[in-house]
Amino acid sequence: MSGSAREPLLKLYPNLDVDTGMSRRRLVPLLFGVLTCLTGASAGAEQSREPAPLQATLGDFAWERPAVTSTLLAGGVVVTTGPGTLLERLPNMKVRSGAQATTNTYVYRLTRGALDVTVSPNGRKATAVLVYTPNGLSAAIGRGRGVIRVDPNVISFTAQTAPMLVAKGEHSRLLRSQRTLAIDVARGGFHEVALPNPPALFLEQGLALNLPRVGFEATVRMKPDPAIERYEIALLKRSADAWVPIATHQTSNTEASFKSNGSGDYAVIGRAFDRFGIESPTSAALGFRAVGVKLPEGAQLVSGGIALTPKQHLEFSEIDGLIMSFGFGESFIEAPRTLGLQRGGRGALVRLVDPRNHGEVRFQLVPHVVRARIELGSPRTTWPKDRTVAVVKLVTGAGQPLTSSAGYTAEVSINSERRSVRWQRSGNTMRAVIAPPRYMVGPWVLRVEVKSRLGELVGRNFLEIAQSPAADDAR
Numbered sequence: 001m002s003g004s005a006r007e008p009l010l011k012l013y014p015n016l017d018v019d020t021g022m023s024r025r026r027l028v029p030l031l032f033g034v035l036t037c038l039t040g041a042s043a044g045a046e047q048s049r050e051p052a053p054l055q056a057t058l059g060d061f062a063w064e065r066p067a068v069t070s071t072l073l074a075g076g077v078v079v080t081t082g083p084g085t086l087l088e089r090l091p092n093m094k095v096r097s098g099a100q101a102t103t104n105t106y107v108y109r110l111t112r113g114a115l116d117v118t119v120s121p122n123g124r125k126a127t128a129v130l131v132y133t134p135n136g137l138s139a140a141i142g143r144g145r146g147v148i149r150v151d152p153n154v155i156s157f158t159a160q161t162a163p164m165l166v167a168k169g170e171h172s173r174l175l176r177s178q179r180t181l182a183i184d185v186a187r188g189g190f191h192e193v194a195l196p197n198p199p200a201l202f203l204e205q206g207l208a209l210n211l212p213r214v215g216f217e218a219t220v221r222m223k224p225d226p227a228i229e230r231y232e233i234a235l236l237k238r239s240a241d242a243w244v245p246i247a248t249h250q251t252s253n254t255e256a257s258f259k260s261n262g263s264g265d266y267a268v269i270g271r272a273f274d275r276f277g278i279e280s281p282t283s284a285a286l287g288f289r290a291v292g293v294k295l296p297e298g299a300q301l302v303s304g305g306i307a308l309t310p311k312q313h314l315e316f317s318e319i320d321g322l323i324m325s326f327g328f329g330e331s332f333i334e335a336p337r338t339l340g341l342q343r344g345g346r347g348a349l350v351r352l353v354d355p356r357n358h359g360e361v362r363f364q365l366v367p368h369v370v371r372a373r374i375e376l377g378s379p380r381t382t383w384p385k386d387r388t389v390a391v392v393k394l395v396t397g398a399g400q401p402l403t404s405s406a407g408y409t410a411e412v413s414i415n416s417e418r419r420s421v422r423w424q425r426s427g428n429t430m431r432a433v434i435a436p437p438r439y440m441v442g443p444w445v446l447r448v449e450v451k452s453r454l455g456e457l458v459g460r461n462f463l464e465i466a467q468s469p470a471a472d473d474a475r
Contacts, residue, residue: 075104075127076120085113093130103142105130110150118145135185140165144177149277156182156276158195182276196280199223199231199270203286206359207322207352208266210290211301215261218288220268222254228272231256232279238265263292263318288359291352292317298368298407298452300396305364307396310345311454312368313338325351341365369397372408372450372459383436383444385468390421390448392430394458401428407453414444442467 070080081087090107103126108115110133117129119141128142133150137157144162149155157166158180166175175181178195200223208216220233233256235247249256260266267287272280293306294315300307306314315338322335326348335352342348347366353359373395377388392410394402405425412421414437423430434446442465449460 073106075125076122077106077127077129078118078120079106079108079129080116080118082114085115086111087113087115090132102126103128108132110148112150114147114149116145116147117141119143135183136168137183138167139175140167147278151277153186154182154184154276156180156278158278160195178281180274180276180278182278191276193274193276193278195278196228196272196274197225198280198283199225199228199272201233201268201270201283201286203268203288203359205361206288206357207354207361208288208290209352209361209363210261210263210292212293212295214301215259216290217257217259218266218268219255219257220270220286222256222270222272224254225272227274229275230273231270232273233258233268233270235260236267236269236285237262238267243267260290263290265289265318287357289318289322289354291319291322291361298454300368300402302364302366305347305366307366307368308341309368309370309452309454309456310341311456313340314365319352321354321356323353323355325353327351339365341367367397370402370408370452370458371395371397372410374448374450374459374461376446376448376461376463377465379463381463382466382468383442388434388436388446388463388465390432390434390446392423392448392450392459394428394430394450404428405430408458409451409453411449411451413447413449415440416445416447436465 068080068082070078072078088109088111090109093105093107095103095105105128107130110131115131117131119127119129121127121143126142128140130138130140131148132138133148133155135155137155139146139148139157141164142162145160146162146164147158147160149158157164157175159175159177162177164175165172166181175192180193180195182191182193184190202221202223204219204221208218210216218235222231222233230250230252231254233249233251234245235249235258236243236245237260238244246260247258249258258268265287266289267285269285270283294317295301295306296308296312296314298309299312299314308314316335319335319337323332324335325332326342328349328351332353339350342365345367347364349362349364351360351362371394373393375391377386377390381388390410390412392405394405394408396402405428408430410421410423410430410432412419412432412434417437417440419434419437421432421434423432436442436444444465445462446465447460447462450458452458
């Protein structure tokens, strides 16, 4: 470390020693003080807050930790490292502090990366972890969770849930719970800051519609905080009695969107990162429900809503406990499991509300008007001379083509006698070549009727066909 970089640290450590470690003779007295401080009477004053059971369940496993390596050691110690971490295990030490029992101390040297240590004493034997870092710094963790990071420009010590002792040479200071001490290696100086606050999350909608082949979208907003560099938001789904993380989103903005599929109960949680890369505790979970919607065959998703015929009904799932209203009135009823158009085939604005969190989702039910445009040859068609092509195009009431002709059938008759015809389908179009009957004398009336799967007539047309002159002459 250069002299200019050393000066700010001298204010913290008056007798600064720039060696990269300490001899065992110098370490034992310091470690005695560390263990006395971290395992003695002062421990009760800095107990971390017990999280709510649900919050503990969510925060323990929601965050992605790619390629981490965790090691469980005797005495309730868990050591976790991430990709690129350079860590050396040194010989253990045993320290007696007066009349207290011997403390088994695990010793490491961290040269690069992050080391996450959790000490959860599970018996009478005291346990601690001592970690050396470059520039002669060290930290001791006797209980709770602490994180040490070594980057090219910054070395940081974070006491996540209990105090941590940070030392330089023979001098040390107690870092209180939920505080970070960051040493700026490149420019000199240090910063002691509190852990970032958990982000305050807001859901754009506290209720969602899960539509077939579309799913649902949930948008989460975070309250701006000038001390935060980025956010990490997780989407979780309730499965039986467990919460399962299904997606995470990292962003430097104050908004995150998720697209998912499946009805049920969901929750979003978040954490914030400051400029040193230190993460906040996990935020409170914000729950919402995705209501499942099953569309009857032939129903259409349109802009802002769902198009149904008068005989069709939606089927809802995960609807228990919700209430419903039509329009913007204040009269609500228990949300039904099936829903169709109003009397007379009229559409309506539907509002579903979750009384627990006042979450609301709105959608339009609109009449599903389908019309069949049928073209049959030309008025001058004669049989058996001319080839007769029937073309059916299915459109909405506004004249827009349907995406598919599935669910619709075209029936052909000649002089009221049903005929079997092979139709070719492509998008909203059905096409067939209709041959003249062999044993039926003309003139003929060709009729085509198009019906939905429910038997509703959506279009009909006919063509009067005369006998070809050549056929008359032949007779």
